[in-house]
Amino acid sequence: MSYDELEAAAPGTTWDYIADTETLKINDSVPIRSDGTYAILNKRPNFGPGRVVDIGLYKDDRPFIIEPSVGVGTYAEICVPNKLYFAVVVHESPPGNIIYPTVFSELIENTKHTGATAQITELQEVDLNQFPDGVKVTLTQEKLTQTFIFSAEPKTL
Structure with a gap:
């Protein structure tokens, strides 16, 4: 996934990492979190066991906060302190x-x-x-x- 394919994430949004296509998609069915925490689900793929991934927030094309080793079916919850x-x-x-x-x-x-x-x-x-x-x-x-x-x-x- 290149930086050009990424979209800006509003604080408090929930995202799904889809392993089958290696894409991120916003989950509109989940309400915006009032505390601004980003939630990213390492979604179980349709076929196969999936894999552990590192999930991060980027700013100006550089890693800003990284949550390492997020298991399949679990969320990375990242809160950016102000x-x-x-x-x-x-x-x-x-x-x-x-x-x-x-x-x-x-x-x-x-x-x-x-x-x-x-x-x-x-x-x-x-x-x-x-x-x-x-x-x-x-x-x-x-x-x-x-x-x-x-x-x-x-x-x-």
């Missing part, structure tokens, strides 16, 4: 051994095995409901203590 989280990761590694972390846990695990050190600031949360027109997040570093300070303000158009 929040952003920020943190700063400062790490040092031995010469020639650069760490490119994709997630914090990977960074922490790498530091155990490479002798590198890492510092992670406290996770900062921004509730996007408070910024319906977008948010501008600014990071500054306090000169005396070297601590990082996050500030969020409405995005100007």
Whole structure:
């Protein structure tokens, strides 16, 4: 299935993954969920046992949230929080051994095995409901203590 074949999914909708044709189809018989959770059923095929699949939401042609190993006849329920989280990761590694972390846990695990050190600031949360027109997040570093300070303000158009 290519990205061109996918349609935008409204929050709270229920979808069926049809293994026979490897397509997604909205299930109009199910009411929209008020909490915005997406539900995707790995529907049992007409013939054969079906298979376990990974189901995900994509944004701008990239995986956004993935629910791995969804069994046949079961739902993946994916809720997109209306929040952003920020943190700063400062790490040092031995010469020639650069760490490119994709997630914090990977960074922490790498530091155990490479002798590198890492510092992670406290996770900062921004509730996007408070910024319906977008948010501008600014990071500054306090000169005396070297601590990082996050500030969020409405995005100007």
